[in-house]
Amino acid sequence: MSKETRYILPDLEAMERFGADIARSLKPGDVIALEGGLGAGKTTLARAIIAALGYEGEVPSPTFTIIETYDAPPLRLPVAHADFYRLEDLSEVEEIGLDDYREDAALIAEWPDHAGGFAHEPACLSILLESAQDGRIAIARGGTDWLGRMP
């Protein structure tokens, strides 16, 4: 795992740039694990990544659907955007068929620990979002597959 990198994201514009930086190096098989409490900015960053990959519509929060999928094209690569907050048991991860959604796609996961966590995967980039004054800071740690392509 890489040493942690900190990013200062004072406003939504900075969040959009950060999302675009992540999108630029994103590959199928990657996991972007978004950590942080309610309102930390996880969905905001997911939206920025998906938009930068070429999606022009509204990106709904997957709070209730748990998983939303985005095809390529129009995206540069397929994306599954998940919010695992509502999962109550790890067996539900299998029930929803997460592996099928992940095939050839990148996974953007909010509340990754509710799905067992992904940080053990070499292609996982974990990003912890925290409030800082009016904006946010992000603390990122990449698996070995992220060496040399951190945002």
Ligand SMILES: Nc1ncnc2c1ncn2[C@@H]1O[C@H](COP(=O)(O)OP(=O)(O)O)[C@@H](O)[C@H]1O
């Ligand atoms: N970098 C930022 N600076 C200021 N406000 C932000 C930033 N990122 C997100 N927000 C705001 O935080 C609020 C909650 O964001 P959201 O992405 O829904 O959080 P989460 O998905 O973590 O619960 C939104 O109103 C959003 O506009």
Ligand SMILES: [Mg+2]
């Ligand atoms: Mg959210």
